[in-house]
Amino acid sequence: MKFMLLTLVSILLVVFLGPFVPFWGLMIGIGLLSFLIDPKGIGAFLGGALGMGLGWVGISTYLGLTSASALPDQMGELMGLGSGMTLVALVGVLGFLLGGFSGLTGVLFRKMLRPTEKNIYRG
Amino acid sequence: MKYFSFFFVLAIAVALAVAVSVPLGPIPPLAPLLDPNHGFWQNTLSEDALAEEELELENLSAPVKVVYDENLIPHIFAENESDLFRAQGYVTAQHRLWQMEFQTRAAAGRISEIVGPVALELDRMTRRKGLAFGADLGLKYLQENDPEIYELIEAYSDGVNQYIESLSPARLPVEYKILDYRPEPWTPYKSILLLKYMSDMLVGDRDLEYTNLRAILGEAGLSKLFPEFPKENDPVIEAERVWDFSPIAINKPDSTGYPDQALVMTPLPQPTEGTGSNNWAVAGKKTKNGNPILANDPHLSLNLPSLWYSMQLTTPDHSVKGATLPGALGVISGFNQNIAWGVTNATKDARDWYKITFQDESRKAYKYGNEWRQADFRIEEIKVKGEEVFLDTVEYTHYGPVVYDNNFRSDRQDVNFALKWTVHEGSNEQRTFIMMNKAKDHADYNAALDHYTAPAQNFVFASRTGDIAMRIQGKFPLKWEGQGKFFMDGADPSMEWQGYIPFDQNPNTLNPERGFVSSANQHPVDPSYPYYVFDNSYEHYRNRRLNRRLRELEGITVEDMKALQFDDYHLQAAEALPVMIQLLGDYQTDNQEAQKYLSELKSWDFYADPNQKAPSLYAIWSSETMESIWRDLVSQPAPVVRPNSYQTIELMTLSPTDTVFDVSSTPAIETAAYHVKAGFDTLLVAMKKWEMEEGDYSWANYKRTTIQHLVPNFKSFSVSNVYTGGGSGILNATGSRHGASWRMVVELGEEITAFGIYPGGQSGNPGSKYYSNFISRWANGEYLNFNLRTKDQKDGVLFETTLK
Numbered sequence: 001m002k003f004m005l006l007t008l009v010s011i012l013l014v015v016f017l018g019p020f021v022p023f024w025g026l027m028i029g030i031g032l033l034s035f036l037i038d039p040k041g042i043g044a045f046l047g048g049a050l051g052m053g054l055g056w057v058g059i060s061t062y063l064g065l066t067s068a069s070a071l072p073d074q075m076g077e078l079m080g081l082g083s084g085m086t087l088v089a090l091v092g093v094l095g096f097l098l099g100g101f102s103g104l105t106g107v108l109f110r111k112m113l114r115p116t117e118k119n120i121y122r123g
Numbered sequence: 124m125k126y127f128s129f130f131f132v133l134a135i136a137v138a139l140a141v142a143v144s145v146p147l148g149p150i151p152p153l154a155p156l157l158d159p160n161h162g163f164w165q166n167t168l169s170e171d172a173l174a175e176e177e178l179e180l181e182n183l184s185a186p187v188k189v190v191y192d193e194n195l196i197p198h199i200f201a202e203n204e205s206d207l208f209r210a211q212g213y214v215t216a217q218h219r220l221w222q223m224e225f226q227t228r229a230a231a232g233r234i235s236e237i238v239g240p241v242a243l244e245l246d247r248m249t250r251r252k253g254l255a256f257g258a259d260l261g262l263k264y265l266q267e268n269d270p271e272i273y274e275l276i277e278a279y280s281d282g283v284n285q286y287i288e289s290l291s292p293a294r295l296p297v298e299y300k301i302l303d304y305r306p307e308p309w310t311p312y313k314s315i316l317l318l319k320y321m322s323d324m325l326v327g328d329r330d331l332e333y334t335n336l337r338a339i340l341g342e343a344g345l346s347k348l349f350p351e352f353p354k355e356n357d358p359v360i361e362a363e364r365v366w367d368f369s370p371i372a373i374n375k376p377d378s379t380g381y382p383d384q385a386l387v388m389t390p391l392p393q394p395t396e397g398t399g400s401n402n403w404a405v406a407g408k409k410t411k412n413g414n415p416i417l418a419n420d421p422h423l424s425l426n427l428p429s430l431w432y433s434m435q436l437t438t439p440d441h442s443v444k445g446a447t448l449p450g451a452l453g454v455i456s457g458f459n460q461n462i463a464w465g466v467t468n469a470t471k472d473a474r475d476w477y478k479i480t481f482q483d484e485s486r487k488a489y490k491y492g493n494e495w496r497q498a499d500f501r502i503e504e505i506k507v508k509g510e511e512v513f514l515d516t517v518e519y520t521h522y523g524p525v526v527y528d529n530n531f532r533s534d535r536q537d538v539n540f541a542l543k544w545t546v547h548e549g550s551n552e553q554r555t556f557i558m559m560n561k562a563k564d565h566a567d568y569n570a571a572l573d574h575y576t577a578p579a580q581n582f583v584f585a586s587r588t589g590d591i592a593m594r595i596q597g598k599f600p601l602k603w604e605g606q607g608k609f610f611m612d613g614a615d616p617s618m619e620w621q622g623y624i625p626f627d628q629n630p631n632t633l634n635p636e637r638g639f640v641s642s643a644n645q646h647p648v649d650p651s652y653p654y655y656v657f658d659n660s661y662e663h664y665r666n667r668r669l670n671r672r673l674r675e676l677e678g679i680t681v682e683d684m685k686a687l688q689f690d691d692y693h694l695q696a697a698e699a700l701p702v703m704i705q706l707l708g709d710y711q712t713d714n715q716e717a718q719k720y721l722s723e724l725k726s727w728d729f730y731a732d733p734n735q736k737a738p739s740l741y742a743i744w745s746s747e748t749m750e751s752i753w754r755d756l757v758s759q760p761a762p763v764v765r766p767n768s769y770q771t772i773e774l775m776t777l778s779p780t781d782t783v784f785d786v787s788s789t790p791a792i793e794t795a796a797y798h799v800k801a802g803f804d805t806l807l808v809a810m811k812k813w814e815m816e817e818g819d820y821s822w823a824n825y826k827r828t829t830i831q832h833l834v835p836n837f838k839s840f841s842v843s844n845v846y847t848g849g850g851s852g853i854l855n856a857t858g859s860r861h862g863a864s865w866r867m868v869v870e871l872g873e874e875i876t877a878f879g880i881y882p883g884g885q886s887g888n889p890g891s892k893y894y895s896n897f898i899s900r901w902a903n904g905e906y907l908n909f910n911l912r913t914k915d916q917k918d919g920v921l922f923e924t925t926l927k
Contacts, residue, residue, distance in 0.1 A: 069167035071890030074839035
């Protein structure tokens with residue numbers, strides 16, 4: 001559940017805060033969200049990864065489709081990557097990795113701060 | 124453990140973030156480029172999608188309204204000139220910032236800063252030619268002599284800078300994102316530099332080549348192959364013009380000190396062949412409506428973003444519209460409510476070279492008459508991306524910079540040559556355009572031109588009151604016959620220019636009897652003009668075709684003038700082909716392919732339309748024939764130029780057995796027919812290959828007109844294989860990389876009716892739908908409505924923005 005929540009909130013963050021901060025601002029933001037939501041390790045990674053990856057894929061696809069601009073294809077050709085679709089995939093992978101490690105960092109930070117649990121029943 | 128895992132993952136995250144933020148070799152930082160919120164994806168938005176009703180522009184005295192028509196042409200309505208040019212700077216930067224900056228960096232010799240050591244040689248050359256030096260002087264001249272214009276240029280710069288400051292990473296032009304750099308502040312210096320850059324684009328000289336030709340051919344051979352006036356001279360100023368002034372006397376020295384040996388040096392790059400322009404105006408007595416009609420089409424490199432940017436600039440006192448140069452104030456080729464004007468390049472050897480004799484190795488002093496004069500040093504500091512700063516020391520003599528010396532472009536020869544060029548003088552071209560924009564009549568036009576130095580232009584003029592005029596304006600040195608054709612000895616004071624032709628003695632004409640004025644880069648005048656006129660690159664075909672048509676036409680309409688700008692008639696082919704076919708005789712009659720090509724050539728009507736096949740055949744055959752004729756001459760180690768096509772064709776026609784056609788390496792005596800046949804053989808080989816590899820050899824497919832992005836590597840931002848006709852030497856001068864960079868036709872009636880188009884689009888953003896949207900219409904010979912708009916006109920508005 002917490003994974004789903006992190007994914008959703010990260011997407012919102014990417015879409016609404018994204019225009020105002022550089023990409024590393026989003027990484028800090030996702031780390032912070034992950035810290036607050038506190039999902040499990042793998043959930044934190046995937047939540048951040050899908051949040052930023054899907055967010056970026058969504059925005060780039062939206063821009064490409066609504067503007068009907070030839071620029072994504074031209075950029076793909078320029079970078080030797082073929083079409084604009086390849087670039088959308090590349091943006092997705094990039095967002096996935098950046099978001100994922102940000103999410104994981106956030107939750108690990110929380111774990112680090114949490115006092116070490118002592119088993120009071122067995123102690 | 125938990126500490127370790129946190130720091131480990133944090134390190135990965137940080138490392139990833141860093142890795143995608145720094146450039147990896149030639150690859151720009153990935154994240155800023157690909158981030159959909161800031162990277163290139165943001166450049167997919169067109170200007171209408173980003174339209175704002177209001178934008179903040181400081182230092183205005185009153186709000187400025189900008190109305191964009193459906194073609195994204197801004198119409199700026201300001202209360203005074205200061206506000207007008209501030210807004211012009213701002214609006215131009217909105218659409219063309221990267222181009223403005225890139226062009227001025229090129230002009231300043233600063234491309235290496237952006238692209239690295241590959242551009243170092245280019246930057247050194249730009250600086251050694253002294254463009255930046257000339258702009259320094261130009262800036263000083265304005266500050267000292269014309270504070271009024273200087274203030275307006277400052278206002279323009281302020282407008283550009285306010286845009287740069289307001290620029291968010293998302294709105295940064297995509298070229299900056301790819302090349303990974305940022306715009307720097309604009310300055311008045313850059314606007315001046317841009318006009319100097321135009322000189323560089325348009326002005327060449329062949330002094331080196333002529334010096335060599337003189338050594339190789341001798342004076343007699345040179346005048347035979349390179350006569351100074353063609354047989355059929357059809358000059359800019361009508362030949363009947365009587366020169367009613369007493370010219371200044373020029374003293375020709377008794378002996379002329381030319382370097383006599385052939386010089387092996389790499390010449391500086393010249394304006395590419397095909398750079399030229401047409402302009403003309405017809406008087407009311409020749410037009411259907413009785414109004415003068417003016418037309419202008421400058422031919423330049425076909426580039427994207429286009430060199431030109433269309434605008435209307437309006438104050439309560441005047442309203443002017445046409446083509447602007449991003450970076451310069453006002454309209455360069457256009458019209459207002461009263462007059463219209465246009466420009467074509469008026470080449471006339473404005474660059475001369477002097478051999479410099481330094482006193483010693485220190486190069487601090489050079490010989491001049493009986494004295495040693497001190498040289499200045501200018502140290503050019505060239506920043507190179509990814510490398511150390513490169514320092515180039517250039518000596519400056521009183522003639523100008525020593526461009527060629529032992530560490531630049533001299534092939535192991537210890538030679539020093541200084542360049543004298545009008546571009547190295549303080550001048551005020553900007554005032555010309557600002558005054559022309561407001562001109563009301565012929566007197567105003569002349570007053571505006573009195574401030575114009577370089578690059579010399581044929582300024583065509585027409586007014587609503589019925590005047591038509593042409594004036595060749597520039598600062599032209601007074602030269603004795605032959606001066607400046609060859610390298611000169613700089614130690615000899617008698618080799619100096621002896622002043623300048625007074626502006627009122629520059630060739631000009633007002634309302635000539637023939638009812639039209641025209642120019643197409645041909646000889647400016649008839650030999651009766653009392654001053655020496657020389658250039659290697661005069662046009663011999665477009666001018667004759669143009670004047671022929673203008674003489675024939677009566678009851679002229681705007682449509683006729685549009686058709687003339689798009690005229691594909693190949694006069695050179697019409698004159699040369701029959702001669703070539705006759706010289707070919709019955710050669711290759713049993714070759715079927717040869718007969719197919721020949722019959723296509725024989726049935727050709729000489730129009731180089733895009734679907735025609737003969738123009739491709741003629742292009743190959745004629746160029747191979749001329750190649751063969753002059754092979755002996757150009758195979759010298761010292762660089763030379765070939766006699767032009769006109770002269771070559773004349774020789775082939777009138778004296779086909781002349782000794783120039785003999786190939787020295789064979790015992791037989793060759794004639795013109797030999798070369799025509801050799802050219803034909805090459806044509807057959809070339810066509811076999813072409814038909815096998817490409818198939819269709821219709822003209823458009825063969826010449827492949829390409830409108831190239833300013834960074835040639837950015838191929839996908841270029842538009843290639845544009846389907847259009849024309850070619851070099853044809854009125855529609857559209858070749859593969861050059862052509863009509865702007866076409867304008869204006870009828871000066873009670874209401875001004877104007878049309879214009881250029882091969883590009885208003886936006887400089889390759890992602891915008893306004894980037895290249897004019898190209899297909901331009902290629903078809905269509906035009907956009909360019910009528911003046913009023914502030915409150917409602918039809919055809921894309922959006923409006925108020926600057927305040």
